[in-house]
Amino acid sequence: MTETEEKTGPPVTLIDPIDMTKLDPKFRNDISSMPNGEELSACFACSTCTAACPIANQWDYMPHQLIRMILLGMRDEVLSSKEIWECLTCFQCQERCPQKVRVTDIFFDCKNLAAEEGHVPENVLALGKTLVDKGQLYEVINDWEREDLDLEPEVPGLSIEGIQSILKSTRTGKLVEDGE
Amino acid sequence: MPVYSLYMGCSVPANYPNYEAAMFKVAEALGMNLNYLEDVACCGSPNLRSIDTFGWLLVNARTIAIAEKSGHDIVTPCNGCFGSLKDVLHHLTHHKDDLKKINVELKKMGLEFKGSINVRHIIEAMYTDIGIEEIKKRVTKPLDGVGIAIHYGCHLLRPLDVTEFRPEILQEMVDATGATVIDYPLWKQCCGATVLPVNEQLAIRLARDKLKSMKDAGAVFITVVCPACGNQLDLQQLGLKDSYGEVYDLPVLLYPQILALAMGMNEEEIGLSMNRVPADPILDHLSG
Numbered sequence: 001m002t003e004t005e006e007k008t009g010p011p012v013t014l015i016d017p018i019d020m021t022k023l024d025p026k027f028r029n030d031i032s033s034m035p036n037g038e039e040l041s042a043c044f045a046c047s048t049c050t051a052a053c054p055i056a057n058q059w060d061y062m063p064h065q066l067i068r069m070i071l072l073g074m075r076d077e078v079l080s081s082k083e084i085w086e087c088l089t090c091f092q093c094q095e096r097c098p099q100k101v102r103v104t105d106i107f108f109d110c111k112n113l114a115a116e117e118g119h120v121p122e123n124v125l126a127l128g129k130t131l132v133d134k135g136q137l138y139e140v141i142n143d144w145e146r147e148d149l150d151l152e153p154e155v156p157g158l159s160i161e162g163i164q165s166i167l168k169s170t171r172t173g174k175l176v177e178d179g180e
Numbered sequence: 181m182p183v184y185s186l187y188m189g190c191s192v193p194a195n196y197p198n199y200e201a202a203m204f205k206v207a208e209a210l211g212m213n214l215n216y217l218e219d220v221a222c223c224g225s226p227n228l229r230s231i232d233t234f235g236w237l238l239v240n241a242r243t244i245a246i247a248e249k250s251g252h253d254i255v256t257p258c259n260g261c262f263g264s265l266k267d268v269l270h271h272l273t274h275h276k277d278d279l280k281k282i283n284v285e286l287k288k289m290g291l292e293f294k295g296s297i298n299v300r301h302i303i304e305a306m307y308t309d310i311g312i313e314e315i316k317k318r319v320t321k322p323l324d325g326v327g328i329a330i331h332y333g334c335h336l337l338r339p340l341d342v343t344e345f346r347p348e349i350l351q352e353m354v355d356a357t358g359a360t361v362i363d364y365p366l367w368k369q370c371c372g373a374t375v376l377p378v379n380e381q382l383a384i385r386l387a388r389d390k391l392k393s394m395k396d397a398g399a400v401f402i403t404v405v406c407p408a409c410g411n412q413l414d415l416q417q418l419g420l421k422d423s424y425g426e427v428y429d430l431p432v433l434l435y436p437q438i439l440a441l442a443m444g445m446n447e448e449e450i451g452l453s454m455n456r457v458p459a460d461p462i463l464d465h466l467s468g
Contacts, residue, residue: 035275086379088372088375102339108233112230112233121378123378135222137222157217159219160221163222166242167228170238172232
């Protein structure tokens with residue numbers, strides 16, 4: 001007979017209890033008052049969004065849990081989560097929701113709130129900086145490829161200033177400035 | 181002849197001039213008049229929406245407002261640009277408060293968003309305005325028997341209330357070339373391109389799962405209508421040899437390249453040598 005290891009510590013439960021003193025009851029209103037949040041409270045936790053999500057299996061918080069966390073007021077956990085930034089924005093969750101909760105759009109709103117507090121992953125901030133500095137995400141490097149195909153050498157019709165001047169006065173400009 | 185305002189974005193001209201060239205060749209043959217929009221800005225991609233929704237709304241509202249002056253619908257070959265522009269059009273049409281704020285800013289630039297034109301993917305414009313029967317008439321070298329897996333791309337299809345693009349559109353367009361559309365289980369799944377900046381390993385796994393699903397179902401090559409999806413499925417195949425020890429050899433063609441070949445155009449005209457995975461299977465078929 002093999003000896004079973006002596007167990008110490010707290011019993012294994014599905015999730016840790018929620019510390020209710022840390023909940024922010026206003027968080028759900030912040031989200032539901034945004035243009036995509038009207039149907040937020042219609043969520044009945046059926047988990048269809050999670051079933052539709054191609055990457056939920058590797059997340060600590062799955063889509064239906066994130067929506068529940070918003071409703072409960074777990075502001076810090078949601079806005080500091082890696083999950084909102086790893087969302088593929090494939091809209092499978094939103095498309096399947098039987099309650100018309102705009103799940104993907106709500107995650108976009110969460111990312112905006114996180115950004116407002118200064119939490120943006122380094123490489124996403126770098127893309128914002130590229131937009132402010134270069135006015136585009138991709139530049140033509142091999143212009144001979146374009147000329148071989150009888151296309152004009154530069155990106156056609158692109159106004160670099162068009163996006164630069166706008167983003168300098170919106171949140172992107174502030175984030176890029178703060179990051180320098 | 182239908183006239184359109186063509187929004188190129190930055191990714192197609194910079195990374196896929198072969199897509200741009202093939203689109204023009206096909207559009208010309210179909211009698212579509214594509215005019216580059218001038219003085220328009222990069223759409224910013226979903227990454228801009230993530231950190232700065234207001235900036236993203238304003239940049240894309242500006243593009244739509246510029247196009248409204250000519251009165252022609254915007255068409256674009258990029259799912260990312262399509263997703264951004266179409267989503268902003270939908271948002272501002274449905275949220276009057278945001279529209280007011282955006283128009284205050286646009287007025288300073290001498291512009292106004294009215295919502296008087298539509299934003300469309302170039303493939304949908306070909307399908308709706310030219311029609312399958314007209315397209316079929318121009319197919320001189322049908323691709324009979326070649327199995328093609330379609331990767332639609334998330335921002336082309338979803339959310340449907342925003343994109344208004346049914347998958348049958350692209351399916352019928354591929355059918356029109358005489359090729360056989362291969363059904364595969366992961367046809368709706370994301371290619372992984374959007375998650376590249378924050379989790380590269382995850383992005384690679386998603387591309388790999390997709391390619392495997394296509395190959396297992398018997399696809400000979402893949403068609404896409406987006407530079408980001410094209411990049412993921414084409415370029416990542418080279419890396420998968422090292423990371424997963426798997427070789428897929430699935431050429432990835434932009435849809436207008438396939439239609440151009442079926443119309444009898446040659447491979448140089450559509451820049452087929454720029455596609456990373458060599459397109460030999462389809463060329464062998466056409467010459468055989």
